[in-house]
Amino acid sequence: MFAYRTVSVKPRLPAAIARLQELAHNFWYAWHKQGRQLFKRINEELWEEVGHNPVKFLLHVREDDLQRAAEDEDYLRYYQQVLEDYDAYHRAQLWFDRRYPGYREQVVAYFSAEFGLHESHPIYSGGLGLLAGDHLKSASDLGLPLVGVGLLYKHGYFNQIINREGRQEASYPYHNFFERPMQQLLTPDGREALVHVDLPGRRVFARLWRCWVGRVSLILLDCDISLNSPEDRRITAQLYGGDVEMRICQEIMLGIGGVRALRVLGIEPAAWHINEGHAAFLTLERLRELVCAGLKLAEARELVRCNTLFTTHTPVPAGHDLFTAELIDKYFSPFYEAMGIEREDLLELGWDESRRMFNMTLLAMRLATFCNGVSRLHGQVSRQMFSYLYPGIPVEEIPIGHITNGIHTLTWLAQELKDLYTIYLGEDWENHISDPGIWRNIEDIPDTLLWAVHQSLKEKMLHFARNNIKQQRQRNQEAAQAIKEVDGYLRPDVLTVGFARRFATYKRANLLFHNLERLSRLVNHPQYPVQFVFAGKAHPADVAGQDLIKLIYDISRQEPFRGKIVLLENYDILMARHLVQGVDVWLNTPRRPLEASGTSGQKAAANGVINLSVLDGWWPEGYTGDNGFVVGEIKDYDSEELQDRDDCFSLYAVLEEQILPLYYQHDGGIPKKWVKLMKRSLQSISPFFNTDRMVMEYARKYYVPCMDRWRYFNAPGSRAVQELCAYKEQITQNWFGVQVKVEEVFVCHRELLDDSQPQGYSPGEQCLVERGMHPGEELKILAGVTLGNIRPEQVLVEVVYGVVTAGGLRELQTVPMQMQEPRDGRYLYEGRLLLPQGTYGFTVRVRPHCRDFVHRFELPLVAWAERF
Numbered sequence: 039m040f041a042y043r044t045v046s047v048k049p050r051l052p053a054a055i056a057r058l059q060e061l062a063h064n065f066w067y068a069w070h071k072q073g074r075q076l077f078k079r080i081n082e083e084l085w086e087e088v089g090h091n092p093v094k095f096l097l098h099v100r101e102d103d104l105q106r107a108a109e110d111e112d113y114l115r116y117y118q119q120v121l122e123d124y125d126a127y128h129r130a131q132l133w134f135d136r137r138y139p140g141y142r143e144q145v146v147a148y149f150s151a152e153f154g155l156h157e158s159h160p161i162y163s164g165g166l167g168l169l170a171g172d173h174l175k176s177a178s179d180l181g182l183p184l185v186g187v188g189l190l191y192k193h194g195y196f197n198q199i200i201n202r203e204g205r206q207e208a209s210y211p212y213h214n215f216f217e218r219p220m221q222q223l224l225t226p227d228g229r230e231a232l233v234h235v236d237l238p239g240r241r242v243f244a245r246l247w248r249c250w251v252g253r254v255s256l257i258l259l260d261c262d263i264s265l266n267s268p269e270d271r272r273i274t275a276q277l278y279g280g281d282v283e284m285r286i287c288q289e290i291m292l293g294i295g296g297v298r299a300l301r302v303l304g305i306e307p308a309a310w311h312i313n314e315g316h317a318a319f320l321t322l323e324r325l326r327e328l329v330c331a332g333l334k335l336a337e338a339r340e341l342v343r344c345n346t347l348f349t350t351h352t353p354v355p356a357g358h359d360l361f362t363a364e365l366i367d368k369y370f371s372p373f374y375e376a377m378g379i380e381r382e383d384l385l386e387l388g389w390d391e392s393r394r395m396f397n398m399t400l401l402a403m404r405l406a407t408f409c410n411g412v413s414r415l416h417g418q419v420s421r422q423m424f425s426y427l428y429p430g431i432p433v434e435e436i437p438i439g440h441i442t443n444g445i446h447t448l449t450w451l452a453q454e455l456k457d458l459y460t461i462y463l464g465e466d467w468e469n470h471i472s473d474p475g476i477w478r479n480i481e482d483i484p485d486t487l488l489w490a491v492h493q494s495l496k497e498k499m500l501h502f503a504r505n506n507i508k509q510q511r512q513r514n515q516e517a518a519q520a521i522k523e524v525d526g527y528l529r530p531d532v533l534t535v536g537f538a539r540r541f542a543t544y545k546r547a548n549l550l551f552h553n554l555e556r557l558s559r560l561v562n563h564p565q566y567p568v569q570f571v572f573a574g575k576a577h578p579a580d581v582a583g584q585d586l587i588k589l590i591y592d593i594s595r596q597e598p599f600r601g602k603i604v605l606l607e608n609y610d611i612l613m614a615r616h617l618v619q620g621v622d623v624w625l626n627t628p629r630r631p632l633e634a635s636g637t638s639g640q641k642a643a644a645n646g647v648i649n650l651s652v653l654d655g656w657w658p659e660g661y662t663g664d665n666g667f668v669v670g671e672i673k674d675y676d677s678e679e680l681q682d683r684d685d686c687f688s689l690y691a692v693l694e695e696q697i698l699p700l701y702y703q704h705d706g707g708i709p710k711k712w713v714k715l716m717k718r719s720l721q722s723i724s725p726f727f728n729t730d731r732m733v734m735e736y737a738r739k740y741y742v743p744c745m746d747r748w749r750y751f752n753a754p755g756s757r758a759v760q761e762l763c764a765y766k767e768q769i770t771q772n773w774f775g776v777q778v779k780v781e782e783v784f785v786c787h788r789e790l791l792d793d794s795q796p797q798g799y800s801p802g803e804q805c806l807v808e809r810g811m812h813p814g815e816e817l818k819i820l821a822g823v824t825l826g827n828i829r830p831e832q833v834l835v836e837v838v839y840g841v842v843t844a845g846g847l848r849e850l851q852t853v854p855m856q857m858q859e860p861r862d863g864r865y866l867y868e869g870r871l872l873l874p875q876g877t878y879g880f881t882v883r884v885r886p887h888c889r890d891f892v893h894r895f896e897l898p899l900v901a902w903a904e905r906f
């Protein structure tokens with residue numbers, strides 16, 4: 039095609055409302071409805087037409103409309119008020135400044151393949167992206183100095199159409215980036231800021247864009263520029279599109295290009311957060327920088343590790359990105375050659391021996407000091423999944439933690455409820471979202487008022503849903519009657535259950551449909567009917583997921599279900615807001631334990647919607663016994679069929695026996711008991727399951743320790759990195775010589791302790807453990823340890839004890855042992871244990887010990903006592 043340049047002819051903004059331009063370019067509007075209202079009030083029809091994108095709005099609005107607004111007293115007052123809020127937001131001194139005053143200049147770089155901020159910026163596919171978007175918003179609210187790094191996808195994920203046959207069709211709309219809420223970044227002398235990466239036989243460039251998310255920026259890389267070949271321009275065409283080569287190119291651009299983008303912009307992060315494995319190549323670029331600056335590979339590795347955090351989101355091994363060694367060679371041989379390191383050294387960093395592939399999750403884990411899952415259960419599952427990397431180490435001590443996901447409450451909360459909370463929770467509640475005390479005041483909201491607001495949100499949602507179906511039918515050229523009858527679909531007085539999420543098969547959107555007869559009785563019940571709203575996209579390559587869509591579509595068109603079960607198309611942030619604000623019950627049926635966290639139920643909870651969920655992801659932490667409902671039970675199944683059958687029966691039973699009777703039990707015109715349940719759910723879920731709490735936890739547990747470590751290792755003249763490397767190497771090479779044997783175990787009876795002989799354990803007075811012991815008595819353990827070439831101060835010898843279970847010892851505790859005397863190249867250690875009543879198992883072990891370790895098992899080495 040021939041070359042061309044673009045020029046935009048924009049309407050003139052009257053001086054009185056000139057700052058609309060600035061407001062349009064900050065996603066602050068995504069969580070401040072007044073910010074959006076400012077545009078909507080100028081021309082509501084256009085606002086809908088441009089997909090709630092204020093930048094596009096300002097390009098398309100007529101000068102007349104702007105002029106009229108600029109002369110309207112009411113509008114101007116509103117405009118002033120919003121700007122005051124906006125400016126106050128930017129001026130405020132926030133949590134991070136107060137809590138960590140010395141850290142303001144330290145930046146956290148947050149890398150993610152997707153970000154979901156608002157429907158006007160579709161560069162997300164699902165929960166991972168929404169979480170990243172909400173993370174940025176809370177970072178801004180809290181004053182955390184964070185910068186996001188991601189890719190700018192030309193066509194986003196995809197738009198979903200459901201055709202006449204009920205099949206999903208994907209379309210890839212063209213997006214003009216100059217009409218998006220972002221700015222292209224320029225160098226100081228006004229040229230395009232560019233970064234490049236070298237791919238086989240060519241150099242690929244990306245230009246840089248910046249989105250403002252409140253006070254935080256998000257840097258996006260865009261390959262769609264004329265410097266690149268047409269094929270390379272497609273690297274940032276689609277999120278999760280293309281084949282494995284496309285995937286590796288994207289991940290190279292994100293990880294390596296992303297680090298370079300920060301460098302070009304002069305940003306020096308003090309902590310690096312890898313949000314899921316896609317971005318893990320950033321570690322290689324940082325390694326390259328350090329090795330090229332003269333560090334040894336092992337030292338560079340320690341330095342990269344010291345301030346890197348990796349968050350894993352995938353509880354199934356098959357979910358991790360894998361590349362063959364050939365592919366890594368193809369893309370990285372110039373890279374390791376430039377670094378002057380061996381191919382094997384690079385491969386080893388991500389090598390997955392069980393699958394003989396390069397694994398992005400393993401790369402991230404090996405090059406991060408901190409690693410976490412996204413719910414308590416997912417932390418456990420991850421420790422189990424990666425336990426093979428920690429041979430001999432108890433699963434519960436594997437250094438993978440968890441921080442449970444949350445939501446950015448103000449983004450997901452309906453304005454009508456926000457206003458209600460401001461009255462009853464206090465003017466300033468928005469600044470105390472993670473304070474349970476604030477939420478207790480939910481009690482003060484009159485039941486009738488809460489219910490009335492909920493019902494109005496429900497009507498709004500039902501209207502939105504009907505419109506969506508009508509649009510489908512109009513586009514699909516259906517008969518006028520089929521379009522018209524949609525007006526009678528979905529009744530506001532019927533209990534409404536929502537189910538909207540990606541149609542990945544493990545989420546089991548079909549669970550409800552295992553017994554259509556029973557389902558028909560449920561939806562057609564004369565007194566206690568129920569209706570269902572479904573929505574979700576399946577990945578274009580996921581045939582099984584698309585079959586689920588077809589299944590639900592077909593059922594929704596069958597007589598007993600028509601108008602009572604509906605399927606909406608093109609699930610996105612806008613639809614999510616409507617659904618989580620307007621249904622009565624939010625349904626979540628993943629096949630346990632495959633949902634790492636899930637967040638949509640938290641959005642629903644903040645709006646007074648009741649959760650009905652499998653005890654998976656966040657729900658085991660959220661469910662208190664009386665704030666929602668549970669599908670199925672906590673049980674490990676060998677067979678998926680059995681699990682599905684049990685869960686399906688449970689789902690019907692809970693609906694029939696618990697939910698429906700409660701919902702329809704009216705008292706003075708409103709379902710009093712249901713409203714009570716709504717209040718309990720709000721009070722117990724909202725203070726914890728939000729991103730304010732989550733980001734504070736990230737800061738405290740990981741970001742600030744990363745920053746401290748970075749400073750510590752980089753202190754002028756410090757040899758800490760070199761010493762740590764030397765230590766690790768020496769210990770790893772000599773660990774084979776470590777042995778430990780329990781020599782003797784004694785119980786010291788109370789009489790002996792009471793006796794004025796505190797240290798008195800003369801042989802005649804000692805008793806065998808087998809005789810048991812009583813509370814208050816001490817166990818004394820003597821162990822002989824050989825260390826070979828390792829010195830005693832390099833290890834820790836400790837008693838380990840815990841509760842005896844079928845799977846071994848659990849809830850482990852440790853007590854350090856003291857060295858008594860060296861004896862023929864062996865060391866004798868003594869430990870004492872005071873145990874409360876119960877049955878315990880105990881033993882002795884040796885592990886490496888170094889002052890600069892963050893975790894016990896920073897080196898995955900341990901020597902346990904032989905049988906004794």
Ligand SMILES: *Cc1c(COP(=O)(O)O)cnc(C)c1O
Pocket residue numbers: 163164165166168538539540609610611614615635636637638639641
């Ligand atoms: C919140 C959200 C998700 C994540 O939902 P889960 O139930 O956690 O899978 C996915 N897509 C959109 C549009 C969302 O708003």
